Amino acid sequence: MAIGALTPPHTDAAPRQVLIEFPDNRLLIDLCGEHDRNLAEIERALSVHIHRRGNQLEVIGEEAAQDQAAQVLQALYERLEGGRALETGDIDRELRMGGAEAGGGARDGDQLEMFKGGPIEIKTRKKPVEPRTQAQKAYVRSLFEYELAFGIGPAGTGKTYLAVAVGVSMFINGLVDRIILARPAVEAGEKLGYLPGDMKDKVDPYMQPLYDALNDFLPGKQLAKLMEEKRIEIAPLAFMRGRTLSNAFIVLDEAQNATTMQMKMFLTRLGEGSRMVITGDRSQVDLPRGVPSGLWDAERLLGEVPGISFNYFTADDVVRHPLVAAIIKAYEADA
Template structure:
């Protein structure tokens, strides 16, 4: 029989305690449901009851979320879920080091920051390396954070242009049968990149920078023959590049430029006879100095709470949680024992 333990926490700032508990104690409800503890509140004192592991996780989350609030970070219900997920995977993690790492502040004053240990590792890798590969499932922030880093680099005058590329590969559709000219045909493939830029800069600013040629969004094929200097270059959906296309893209990099390549090797839409350039790059380039490989898992999903559950369900259906491609030596391999997204609302 599991032994129940009790721990009492006291906080001294009434205003911050209200934010810590959340509207109608919603943040506490998330902690209860996710960690399994029972929570009783009396003023600024919180009593936790449950197993030793459950109480330790909940207490750590409350203390560290309170420190975030004291540092001026506004804690939303989704942040509580992210915090629990991080601490379940790494109990000694310092949330202020992760959540207070401001990548960029959007046109609507939303702070873009990492929400998991792997996202923090990814951001740091982009700061330190000229070429970074980000590999993992949908919803883990690979592309969005890369675009945020590109915008920050441009705003801080570290680069003169932002170039975003995607391979125009059909996912069950036929490009040739779409209506319109070439630009209209490929636009649906580039829409996610437009969406990220609009969120970060605002549609008006994005339109202006596109007109000025500062931002370029184009199919990968348009990169052939070019040398990209003073640029932050992102290749999205890289699992759908061929070996030749990946080599072509990587050799476009010029002086004072850096590249981020993102993709999910479980969602390759190439014909069976074509080898994914991303899978091959993992094998060929993993030992090359100056190149960093960052790997994400379902624990890093920051979309709707159900997205993480969907990814896990598909992994279980195929009989393994491992990626089908060779795992890069430098990839972070953390597992989370908790589903920290229960009953939460996606805030970012």
């Protein structure tokens, strides 16, 4: 890819201007987006002005912001050159990453090779998934490198979503034989009463976020078949007692709602050839008053144990609607 050199300012008094040249005008159109909405998003985030001049983009603003805008634009263009369309979240990811991870992601071959440098891409049957913050990138790396990893932080930071994506990726690449997803069946501040139906009907409402994630990564018919064959299981935490989970990718979601004994029980299910991920948010404990969270005890007891990775997220890692991050920060400030 040939991208022109950045031009120096014309005069000391004039605003600093940077010109970036993009050789493929068709890709430049995709880079700008419909009605230049992609450029507008970068302008809002970095407080710069971006003008299109033929096959060049002129960036005007403070020097640091200009340089970051140039890096983001180059990274997005290289993504297009690699045959990847710009999707929702791609611009946000490059802004958060500082545009430092140019290119189209991991190519064919062992996904563990992607940690040798450059961007991280988790391949699933329906779509590739890429971390959008540095904390997410470190978390995904730990999921591939450690047999037991914790992801702890507020809602909307991708803890469960990324864990399920990695699980699906490892499953379709033959690194594990099955996926097991568990959650404590604890109501979030409401009493739901006696639900109708069989056991599956009763527990499915608690498990729906896990179904949602799987549906993002696997075609519906394939997912249904794998679940029928028990190669993918979604079950309440209590159903894990007495099992040894070998050659599996195992996720415990909402772990802050597990008691100390439940957490110990679950952690000791880990068998040969398996990977286990524990995700939770310490600010959303729904256990009865006076019942300690097993997630807190796990942090306290296992923080120094070799071979276990603890990964932490903050409101800055929220990748849902921007208001979600603002809401979390407001509640944290009032705590």
